[in-house]
Amino acid sequence: MRPTPAQPPAQLPRECAQSARRPEADEAGRALAEIRKSGKPENRKSEKPREQYFPGGSKTPNSDKALQKDIESSGVRGHRYPGGVIDLRQLREDPDRARASQRARGEDVDLVDAVLSADERRRSSSVRFDELRSEQKQLGKLIPKAEGEEKAELLRRTGELSSAVKAADAEKDEAAAETQQLLRQLSNLVHPDVPVGGEEDFTVRETIGTPRDFAAEGFEPKDHLELGQKLGAIDVERGAKVSGSRFYFLTGIGALLELALVNAAIAQATEAGFTPMLTPALVKPQAMEGTGFLGQAAQDVYHLDKDDMYLVGTSEVPLAGYHMDEIIEADRLPLRYAAFSPCFRREAGSYGKDTRGIFRVHQFDKVEMFSYVAPEDSQEEHRRLLQWEKQWLSSLELPFQVIDVATGDLGSSAARKFDCEAWIPTQGKYRELTSTSDCTEFQSRRLSIRMRDGKNVKPLATLNGTLCAVPRTIVALLENHQQEDGSVWVPPVLRPYLGGREALEPVAK
RNA sequence: GGAGGCUUCGCCUAGUCUGGUCUAUGGCGCCGCACUGCUAAUGCGGUUUCGGGGUAACCCCCUGAUCGAGGGUUCAAAUCCCUCAGCCUCCGCCA
Numbered sequence: 001m002r003p004t005p006a007q008p009p010a011q012l013p014r015e016c017a018q019s020a021r022r023p024e025a026d027e028a029g030r031a032l033a034e035i036r037k038s039g040k041p042e043n044r045k046s047e048k049p050r051e052q053y054f055p056g057g058s059k060t061p062n063s064d065k066a067l068q069k070d071i072e073s074s075g076v077r078g079h080r081y082p083g084g085v086i087d088l089r090q091l092r093e094d095p096d097r098a099r100a101s102q103r104a105r106g107e108d109v110d111l112v113d114a115v116l117s118a119d120e121r122r123r124s125s126s127v128r129f130d131e132l133r134s135e136q137k138q139l140g141k142l143i144p145k146a147e148g149e150e151k152a153e154l155l156r157r158t159g160e161l162s163s164a165v166k167a168a169d170a171e172k173d174e175a176a177a178e179t180q181q182l183l184r185q186l187s188n189l190v191h192p193d194v195p196v197g198g199e200e201d202f203t204v205r206e207t208i209g210t211p212r213d214f215a216a217e218g219f220e221p222k223d224h225l226e227l228g229q230k231l232g233a234i235d236v237e238r239g240a241k242v243s244g245s246r247f248y249f250l251t252g253i254g255a256l257l258e259l260a261l262v263n264a265a266i267a268q269a270t271e272a273g274f275t276p277m278l279t280p281a282l283v284k285p286q287a288m289e290g291t292g293f294l295g296q297a298a299q300d301v302y303h304l305d306k307d308d309m310y311l312v313g314t315s316e317v318p319l320a321g322y323h324m325d326e327i328i329e330a331d332r333l334p335l336r337y338a339a340f341s342p343c344f345r346r347e348a349g350s351y352g353k354d355t356r357g358i359f360r361v362h363q364f365d366k367v368e369m370f371s372y373v374a375p376e377d378s379q380e381e382h383r384r385l386l387q388w389e390k391q392w393l394s395s396l397e398l399p400f401q402v403i404d405v406a407t408g409d410l411g412s413s414a415a416r417k418f419d420c421e422a423w424i425p426t427q428g429k430y431r432e433l434t435s436t437s438d439c440t441e442f443q444s445r446r447l448s449i450r451m452r453d454g455k456n457v458k459p460l461a462t463l464n465g466t467l468c469a470v471p472r473t474i475v476a477l478l479e480n481h482q483q484e485d486g487s488v489w490v491p492p493v494l495r496p497y498l499g500g501r502e503a504l505e506p507v508a509k
Numbered sequence: 510g511g512a513g514g515c516u517u518c519g520c521c522u523a524g525u526c527u528g529g530u531c532u533a534u535g536g537c538g539c540c541g542c543a544c545u546g547c548u549a550a551u552g553c554g555g556u557u558u559c560g561g562g563g564u565a566a567c568c569c570c571c572u573g574a575u576c577g578a579g580g581g582u583u584c585a586a587a588u589c590c591c592u593c594a595g596c597c598u599c600c601g602c603c604a
Contacts, residue, residue: 126561130573137573140585144529158584176560327519327558450558452519455540457558 087445087459088119088183101189104196104407108185115182122175129168136161185295188442190407191379191416201406202419208390209399211423212480219484223426224475225357228254230486231478232507234358245355246347246362248471253504257477258365258470260497262340265367265392265468269338272388274369277339279318282309287321290447292413292439299348315341316464319370324447327457328372334381335372338467340365358471359431367467374451375441378461382438385465386418389434392467395493398476399423401430413439422476433472436465 091098095112102109139158146154195203214221228234233254239247250258266276288294288310293301302311312318319337328335343366354360369388373381386402393400405417414437421430441459444450451460481489488504495501 123561126573130561133573136584141529143584155584160584162584329519 087441088115088179091115091183092119097189098186102187104190104194105187105410106198106408107187111182111185115179115186118175118179118182122172122179125168125172125175129165129172132161132165132168136165184289184446187295187410187412188292188415188440190410191438193404194410194416195404195406196408197406198408199406201408202403203406205402205404205418207399207401208394209397209423211399211425214425217484221425221479221482222486223357224359224478227478227482227486227488228357228474230506231488231504233257233474233478233504236357243362246360248358248361250474252507254474256498257474257494257504260494261468261470261473262365262367263497264395264493266338266340268388268392268395269367269369269467272336274336274338277315277319277322277337279312279315279322279339279341281312281318281342281344282307283312283317283321284309287317287324287447288312290324291317291320291443292411292446293317295412297411300346302344302346311344312341313345314343314366314464315339315368316370319368319464320443320447320449320462323372323449325449327450327452328460330374330451330453333373333451333460334377337370338367339370340367342366343469357475359475361471364469364471366469369436369465369467371463372444372449373461373463374453375459375461378438378440378463381461381463382416382418382436385436385463386420389420389436389465389467393420393422393433395491396473396477397491398433398480400433405435411437413437413442415440415442422472423480424476425479431472431476433469433476434466436463438463 091112095116098112099109102112136158139154139161143151143154143158195201212221222230225234225236231254232252233250235249235251236247239249242249270276282304285294285308288301293310293313297313301313303309304311310317318341319339322337323335342363344363345361347360347362350360358364369385371381371385390402400420400422403419403421405414405419410417417435417437419432419436420434422433423429424431439462441461443462444459449460449462450457477491478488481491483489483503486506490498490501490503
């Protein structure tokens with residue numbers, strides 16, 4: 001077998017922002033679709049029938065139709081629930097909403113009142129400063145025209161004012177800083193439909209595909225590490241030797257498999273109108289803080305003390321920071337980016353969990369989708385991201401379920417989160433492979449990203465969704481598509497990027 | 510790592526030497542109105558962003574902040590001083 005130069009996309013979209021608005025008209029998308037179709041037919045006679053896992057024939061759900069149906073039945077289109085804490089005026093008018101949200105998350109409810117009282121102090125000190133400063137400016141203007149006694153008197157009074165203004169200014173700044181500091185501890189308002197409860201209280205939205213019955217097939221499934229080692233694809237011993245536990249090498253076909261997954265994922269995203277991106281993995285505190293990762297998630301983040309920089313746990317961070325401090329014209333929305341990047345996670349507090357293999361690691365690569373949309377479109381966009389994730393996992397022919405994550409298990413930035421969990425045969429349960437969050441205006445307020453809608457300038461909504469987190473996808477692929485002889489069936493979508501291979505074969509010892 | 514230049518309300522730009530008349534100039538773009546068979550052209554007006562107050566709310570009115578960021582001098586800072594960041598040019602090192 002020869003190594004696998006994947007066919008590159010024939011042409012990238014010339015104007016990516018435009019293509020995002022009209023995905024169906026995108027030339028690159030068509031070219032990529034062609035490439036995919038030209039892949040070899042997938043029938044492998046010796047195998048169990050694949051239809052078993054995706055009854056109804058169509059292995060990849062028709063994303064457009066399914067999406068339309070979903071959006072129409074959910075009444076989500078154009079509807080924006082009042083969201084996004086961080087807007088002080090909203091908080092003042094309806095503090096109960098924020099209190100309820102905090103309660104549902106199991107977070108500090110009193111924080112809301114702390115914010116409100118700090119805000120009150122901020123506003124009264126601001127009034128005091130404004131008045132003093134105004135008087136100072138008015139008197140100051142008279143000085144150059146004044147003479148003698150009058151001038152001396154003016155100088156005396158403005159001299160007094162000067163120190164009063166400074167004091168008022170300091171008090172105002174102090175109150176404003178305290179307000180901000182408290183306000184930023186508040187998590188996003190949860191969406192009203194999110195199931196209330198802890199980690200176990202999610203609801204299952206749907207189940208796609210059916211797990212294989214290995215007993216019926218007459219053999220015991222091996223786990224991903226054993227399979228990966230037999231394939232010469234995964235080396236965790238040397239990962240530990242060089243970098244410590246939860247590090248690994250992908251070797252040989254394992255390395256090629258990652259590249260195939262990444263290429264296929266980027267191809268799907270490009271076809272759907274996303275602008276492909278490669279992003280910085282090191283970011284400033286502002287980007288990390290603005291995306292909401294320095295709150296409760298802070299213990300999971302790597303920090304470089306010497307440089308005061310953070311290693312990103314997801315390219316969501318640089319993709320959200322990308323438009324920091326910008327005002328985006330409404331007609332440029334939605335903006336959709338798909339980034340490939342390394343991700344770093346300390347995995348503090350997960351000692352002893354998922355210690356075998358590469359399911360939970362400190363460093364991995366991921367293709368991530370990210371959207372900027374008008375606030376009223378966020379729910380619809382959330383369904384779209386989910387649909388693209390479903391399309392992806394379906395194209396890999398993995399059985400999975402979609403869950404609506406419960407309030408207590410949401411990240412601080414998410415108003416709502418859907419996870420796609422793939423079946424892991426040797427664990428006998430569904431495990432998270434992708435996750436998509438609707439962050440409403442939470443991140444855009446914190447990062448000062450706004451949209452211009454006619455005469456109005458207002459915050460917009462940001463959303464993110466995993467397309468392909470590589471190690472976990474490899475875990476699911478190896479385990480679900482393993483054969484009795486230790487080989488692994490390759491789904492057709494990956495074959496163009498693996499030199500046409502239909503299976504990964506164990507290497508001789 | 511070293512030296513120099515630069516950073517002004519979407520874009521370009523005046524202003525910085527010599528602090529107050531800067532409520533930041535002009536052009537482009539954009540929005541509105543007028544005029545005009547249509548288009549174009551022209552004329553007039555508007556156009557940074559954020560906070561606070563007035564208002565039931567909008568329009569609007571009053572007010573403060575904002576000239577890369579922070580600090581300092583001063584009655585008063587785009588303007589003077591210090592620190593930092595970013596961009597550009599050159600030098601050194603380097604995949």
